[in-house]
Amino acid sequence: MSQTVKGVIARAKGAPVELVDIVVPDPGPGEAVVKVEACGVCHTDLHYREGGINDEFPFLLGHEAAGTVEAVGEGVTDVEPGDFVILNWRAVCGQCRACAKGKPWYCFNTANATQKMTLTDGTELSPALGIGAFVEKTLVAAGQCTKVDREAEAAAVGLLGCGVMAGFGAAVNTGGVGRGDSVAVIGCGGVGNAAIAGASIAGATRVIAVDVDDRKLAHAKDFGATHTINSKTQDAVEEIRALTDGFGADVVIEAVGRPETYEQAFYARDLAGTVVLVGVPTPDMKIELPLIEVFGRGGALKSSWYGDCLPSRDFPMLVDLYRQGRFDLDAFVTEKIGIGDVEAAFDKMHGGDVLRSVVVL
Template identity: 75%
Template sequence: MSQTVKGVISRAKGAATEVVDVVVPDPGSNDVIVKIAACGVCHTDLAYREGGINDEYPFLLGHEAAGIVETVGDAVTHVEVGDFVILNWRAVCGQCRACKRGRPWYCFDTFNASKKMTLTDGTELSPALGIGAFIEKTLIHEGQCTKVNPETDPAVAGLLGCGVMAGIGAAMNTGNVGRGDSVAVIGCGGVGDAAIAGAKLAGATKIIAIDRDPAKLEWAVGLGATHTINGAEVDDVIEAVQELTDGNGADVVVDAVGRPETYAQAFYARDLAGTVVLVGVPTPEMKLELPLVDFFSRGGALKSSWYGDCLPERDFPMLIDLYEQGRLPLDKFVTERIGLNDIEAAFDAMKAGKVLRSVVEI
């Protein structure tokens, strides 16, 4: 029998979010219903509200979540009722060309729930990143659940569902940061600071945080940065990075902003054969113009990081274990804990750079 619960939707481009009644149907054969305990407020949710993803309104927002499996479909084998899980939007199919080539972190055909959640008038909702977790209970595919240590604070665990995993993975998985490497991170919001934490975890010895906000640079130091560069106070960010790396540039530079200007800084601030990792999300109209000869004359690698190139089943339990051991300070990303009615205020705080993460507790 279907259930009616409270959830947060966006009806139209730029319109304020609303808390409304949402109908959650019975799960299909491979679907599960998860009772949400906590969900982070990610910039992607704001992008959905603003029409930056697509125009399939109304959206059911929220996707960085953790909760308890409440109901399972008759063919579900991946999780059981009562499991504490982190939700993920990479439920790998195992059959696409990426999966069959042993690269499931690039899966091209990830699973979502077989049924749609709706408004009470029957209007179908588009769940953010196939999840929709600013809600008391949500319907997802069993592969979108990753079981982790049930003793973990849900507000902390849920952040691995998107932004924090994207940043950690950008450093560790995509950038392949290793012991003794130098790393520069441009943009010290939630994703950038997660890349800093990931670089520290991977053994980087020089980690340079770059931002124009002193408060964000202070957060970055708390998460592992050894040096900071305030872009508003230096004449040339590239030269500043080179000065801190014996004139060479960093081994890995992570662009967590995703603008042509910051990408160009990342490109030239790396060592001759260094790696650039783009994890900040550009908008469709942005263009990059650089001399082609500069690409030819420098080695290394230019990479884009999708969801930190993570495998949830591999990475989430490992990172939670490291957090529980005191080796990964995931709790430092939780700036404030809020309710379902506070999403608009959380968006404002995000845009003002006042938070790493606001987390909705349900």
Template identity: 80%
Template sequence: MSQVVRGVVARAKGEPVTIENIVVPDPGPGEAVVKIQACGVCHTDLHYREGGINDEFPFLLGHEAAGTVEAVGEGVTNVAPGDYVILNWRAVCGDCRACLKGKPQYCFNTHNAEQKMTLEDGTELSPALGIGAFIEKTLVHSGQCTPVDPEAPATAAGLLGCGVMAGIGAAINTGGVGRGDSVAVFGCGGVGDAAIAGAHLAGASKIIAVDLDDQKLEWAKDFGATHTCNAGSTDPVEYIRSVTDGNGADVCIEAVGNPKVYEQAFFARDLAGTVVLVGVPNPEMKIELPFIEVFGRGGALKSSWYGDCLPSRDFPMLIDLYQQGRLDLDRFVSETISIDDVEEAFHKMEAGDVLRSVVVLP
């Protein structure tokens, strides 16, 4: 029997979200119904509401979540009812050319639930990143469920489902930050601070945080930044060179998704250094760089997809680090809110007042 539960819906571009009754079908083959315990308010959800991802309204928002598997469909063997899981948007297929090359973190054929959740009038919903987790219960593909230690609170664990994993992975997986490296992170929101935390975990010797907001720069220090630069008053390229013996950083991570900021990251790296783009640009943005500089500086320009993570490998490992006290996921949680407060949380996010608002479900 299908269930009717409350969820957060964006009906049209730029309009405030609404709380709606959502019909969640029983799980079909390969699917699972998950009772959501907590879900972070990620900037990607705001992108959906603003039409920055696509125009497949109405959207069921929310994707950065943890909860308990309630039911599974035919053929599901990777999870069972009662399992405590973090949801992910990279359910790898195992059959595409990336998976067959042994690189499932780049899977080109990730998949979601086949059935659709709907409004009570039958209108089909587009779940954010194939998840839709600002809801009491959601329907996903079982491959989107990664079991982790149930002792980890959902308010912290769920953050690995998107922003924190993206940032940590941008530093460690994509950027390859290693012991003694110098790292510059441009943009110190949730993803940027996670990149700082990842660089700190990896043993970077200098971690330079760049932002326009002094409060965010203070927060960045809590995650491991050794130097800070307010780009509104100081040239970040010159500053980064000044604290790296005139060379530039080994790894520069752009966590904004802005062409001008990317250009700064490009020129702030050392020769043969790496630039990692993990900030999400909008489809209209373009960038122009001197081609001779692309050639002459060597190194690598990389884009980080979901922190190039493999959830089955990375989520349990990061939860272990959290439980050992080596990764402070709780520090990302600025406030806990109810499902009715998501619209206000978007406003706080836009104002830069929070790192993460986290919806706690009853």
């Protein structure tokens, strides 16, 4: 039988979120119902509320989540009731052209639940990133559940479901940061600090944090930044070059998603260096670069989708690093809040007062 639980929706563009009753159906073939234990408040959820993703309102918000599998549908074998899982929005299909080429982290046909969660009047909900986890229980495709160590703290490891994985993977998977590399990260929110932590863990010897907020730069040092630059008062490109013997960084990660910061990243890298865009731009943004500079500098200009992660490979590894004390996921959790506090968390996000607010259920 279906269940009725409490969840947070965005009913209309720009309107405050609402805590309402949500109807969750029993899992069908290939699906699972997960009892959500914690879910981070990500900027992507705010994008949904503001209509920046699409206009398929009402949205069931939340996607950076961890919880316990309550029930599974027919044909599900990878997880079972009682498993502690992190939810992901890349449930690889194993059959598309990316998977067939042995690159499942690019899967072009990822799965979501077939059935819809609804309001009590039958109105279908659009779950954020195919998850929808500001809710006591959620329905997902079973492939969106990645089993990890039960002893891990849900509020911390749930953040691997989006922002932290995106940043860490941008450095390690997309940027290929290795021992002895110099790395600059522009934008030191949750994603940028995860990139800093990833670069440090991967063996980078110089990790340069760039932001306009001294509070964020102080946080960046906690995650492994060896140098900081406030680009409000300093020329970021000149300072990065000065810190890298005049050459520029081997890898520059842009975690803001704006033309001006991308241009900084482009000019702050060494010859044959790599630029990684992991910040999410809006559809109207454009950038213009001299084509001779694109050619003459060589290297690579990359975009990082979800940190080019493979959840079944990367989530357990990062949880192990966390459990070993080598990756401080707890440091990303600024505050733990209730399910009715999401709107206030958005306000704090706007003010730059938090890395992550985490809803604990």
